[in-house]
Amino acid sequence: MTEHLVDPAVPRDLHAFIAGLPKAELHVHHVGSASPRIVSELAARHPDSKVPTDPEALVDYFTFTDFAHFIEVYLSVVDLIRTPEDVRLLTYEVARDMARQQVRYAELTITPFSSTRRGIDEGAFMAAIEDARKAAEAEFGTVLRWCFDIPGEAGLESAEETTRLATDDRLRPEGLVSFGLGGPEIGVARPQFKPYFDRAIAAGLHSVPHAGETTGPQTVWDALTDLRAERIGHGTSSAQDPALLAHLAERRIPLEVCPTSNIATRAVRTLDEHPIKEFVNAGVLVTVNSDDPPMFGTDLNNEYAVAARLLGLDERGLADLAKNAVEASFLDAPGKSRIRDEIDTYTAAWLAS
Numbered sequence: 001m002t003e004h005l006v007d008p009a010v011p012r013d014l015h016a017f018i019a020g021l022p023k024a025e026l027h028v029h030h031v032g033s034a035s036p037r038i039v040s041e042l043a044a045r046h047p048d049s050k051v052p053t054d055p056e057a058l059v060d061y062f063t064f065t066d067f068a069h070f071i072e073v074y075l076s077v078v079d080l081i082r083t084p085e086d087v088r089l090l091t092y093e094v095a096r097d098m099a100r101q102q103v104r105y106a107e108l109t110i111t112p113f114s115s116t117r118r119g120i121d122e123g124a125f126m127a128a129i130e131d132a133r134k135a136a137e138a139e140f141g142t143v144l145r146w147c148f149d150i151p152g153e154a155g156l157e158s159a160e161e162t163t164r165l166a167t168d169d170r171l172r173p174e175g176l177v178s179f180g181l182g183g184p185e186i187g188v189a190r191p192q193f194k195p196y197f198d199r200a201i202a203a204g205l206h207s208v209p210h211a212g213e214t215t216g217p218q219t220v221w222d223a224l225t226d227l228r229a230e231r232i233g234h235g236t237s238s239a240q241d242p243a244l245l246a247h248l249a250e251r252r253i254p255l256e257v258c259p260t261s262n263i264a265t266r267a268v269r270t271l272d273e274h275p276i277k278e279f280v281n282a283g284v285l286v287t288v289n290s291d292d293p294p295m296f297g298t299d300l301n302n303e304y305a306v307a308a309r310l311l312g313l314d315e316r317g318l319a320d321l322a323k324n325a326v327e328a329s330f331l332d333a334p335g336k337s338r339i340r341d342e343i344d345t346y347t348a349a350w351l352a353s
């Protein structure tokens with residue numbers, strides 16, 4: 001366990017339980033998962049980069065004044081990924097870090113536009129992520145699936161390119177299950193992306209846009225109505241609208257909650273002010289996720305510890321939280337059953353010991 005991530009308000013044995021708990025993660029970004037180890041390796045390949053390689057300097061570099069600053073730093077890490085081999089390394093090593101946390105299944109959000117516009121060949125990009133996915137499953141036992149997201153701030157050109165890459169049968173990777181929308185929300189209205197989501201949904205992809213992370217509940221309504229969202233990335237501001245919470249609960253539309261991310265980007269002031277408990281009390285299906293873990297100084301295990309504290313969860317409560325992510329995932333029924341059974345077996349053995 002990483003010592004700086006041990007929350008003193010959470011008993012040590014609950015941290016240990018979380019560390020071994022089989023988990024699924026539904027909201028985690030590809031480039032945003034590059035650990036200091038991975039960043040160092042990429043920076044060594046591309047020494048002209050301004051991204052620091054020293055882990056201590058990286059902590060400062062990954063301290064954000066607001067969401068816009070976060071995106072600026074994020075893009076400097078994107079600039080480290082220049083070749084298909086960089087893409088493969090990043091993807092494979094991210095899976096290794098997930099496996100260490102007992103992540104059995106992850107839907108990883110990838111922004112292919114950022115790579116293709118920087119000159120990486122689109123076919124080689126798809127081959128690199130697929131090669132890493134297959135190797136990770138065989139070697140680490142972690143099943144990866146992809147969400148391709150539009151970087152909204154990059155405009156409709158990026159929406160067109162992302163939709164093309166996600167729906168062209170000659171390119172579309174086998175692991176692709178969903179279609180997203182990320183980046184800043186302020187000034188980037190959701191409805192303009194409706195035609196692109198319509199095409200992606202028609203091609204069989206699930207709709208999972210970010211909404212309500214840095215803007216109000218209307219953005220979540222827009223994501224539901226115009227983008228036909230099946231899950232909401234963050235959805236934090238839903239707490240301001242009781243009718244929206246009731247709608248999410250009634251339709252079983254899960255929220256992908258990322259508590260530490262919301263503090264790091266200053267979308268929420270403190271963890272104690274985070275509305276996760278309001279979501280649970282309203283009957284919303286809550287999943288807990290790490291978003292851009294090294295950039296936000298967290299990992300998935302820490303997010304479960306945060307949830308344990310904010311929601312007052314014991315081992316059974318944490319197992320139910322892990323099962324929420326399985327239920328909300330786009331895994332097939334046998335895949336869901338397998339992870340649920342593993343969670344139950346692990347929890348029963350832990351409680352019996």
Ligand SMILES: O=C(O)c1cccc(C(=O)CC[C@H]2O[C@@H](n3cnc4c(=O)[nH]cnc43)[C@H](O)[C@@H]2O)c1
Nearest residue numbers: 029032111114149150151153154182183210291292
């Ligand atoms: O690649 C480019 O050239 C480019 C140009 C303009 C804007 C962008 C982006 O906005 C990239 C943003 C990208 O950010 C990702 N992301 C990562 N973490 C979060 C998050 O916590 N909330 C929202 N978005 C996030 C996401 O994958 C975006 O697509 C790129």
Ligand SMILES: [Zn+2]
Nearest residue numbers: 027210233291
């Ligand atoms: Zn995100």
